[in-house]
Amino acid sequence: MRRLLPHPLLTVSLALLWLLLVNQLSAGHIVLGALLGWLIPFATSRFWPEQIRVRHPLTLLRFLIVFVIDIVRGSFHVAYLILLGPARLRPVFVAVPLALRSDLAISLLANTISLTPGTVSAHLSADKRTLIVHTLDTDDAAALVAEIKQRYETPLKKIFEQED
Amino acid sequence: MIDILLSVLILTGAIFTFIGSLGLARLRDFYTRLHGPTKATTLGVGCLLIASALYFSVREEGVSLHEVLVTLFLFITAPVSAHLLAKAALHLKVRSLAATPPDNDAAD
Numbered sequence: 001m002r003r004l005l006p007h008p009l010l011t012v013s014l015a016l017l018w019l020l021l022v023n024q025l026s027a028g029h030i031v032l033g034a035l036l037g038w039l040i041p042f043a044t045s046r047f048w049p050e051q052i053r054v055r056h057p058l059t060l061l062r063f064l065i066v067f068v069i070d071i072v073r074g075s076f077h078v079a080y081l082i083l084l085g086p087a088r089l090r091p092v093f094v095a096v097p098l099a100l101r102s103d104l105a106i107s108l109l110a111n112t113i114s115l116t117p118g119t120v121s122a123h124l125s126a127d128k129r130t131l132i133v134h135t136l137d138t139d140d141a142a143a144l145v146a147e148i149k150q151r152y153e154t155p156l157k158k159i160f161e162q163e164d
Numbered sequence: 165m166i167d168i169l170l171s172v173l174i175l176t177g178a179i180f181t182f183i184g185s186l187g188l189a190r191l192r193d194f195y196t197r198l199h200g201p202t203k204a205t206t207l208g209v210g211c212l213l214i215a216s217a218l219y220f221s222v223r224e225e226g227v228s229l230h231e232v233l234v235t236l237f238l239f240i241t242a243p244v245s246a247h248l249l250a251k252a253a254l255h256l257k258v259r260s261l262a263a264t265p266p267d268n269d270a271a272d
Contacts, residue, residue, distance in 0.1 A: 020233045023230050082200060083186075115202065118199060157200055
């Protein structure tokens, strides 16, 4: 099973992606999409050394909702900061110690940070233990780190890394 | 009714995209400028895409879901490019308003 279908999740996503690309739902395209979804993981297998497993779908769903809310909230916040004027900003680099170990979870965390309120992930240390994050405006760096860890890292760890 | 909703979405989108670009012009150092395009624009483009999906779903046959793809690709590529820009800037020691990180092995 593993040899024949190395990445079931990737296969399904690729098939869906194909259907979205052609923007029509017909039997022919579903077959073509499934075929592409089955073949592409073989061609890109060196890209996916570990198998991706989603362990808590509900946590993932809650994470996505928090993510969307934070994008909206963050956009208003950043817009407000820009309109308020650059002189008021207190930009800071903070180092976030990582509890995540897998490459996928770390990249998802970095992407999430970059898309949400006033933060951009800037650098991952060579040992993958610390993520340097640039924030647009903060008066309490420790609270920001705690928020990132609690809001994004904990659910990601639960979804992709926790053994149960 | 749908027209009002569409107008609101397009206006909101335009305003946020504008503020994002304004940030690019107004903010004072490279790192803070990175925030404008990655965030204010996310919601801006998001609103425009929702408006587009709504319009083509209502006016034409079938549901239009191309916009979902645009959103997906945008959400994958925007943070990656922002991350690489920031990393390159740290490496080159670009002038920064914030103190650069202490254990900065990006500069090595």
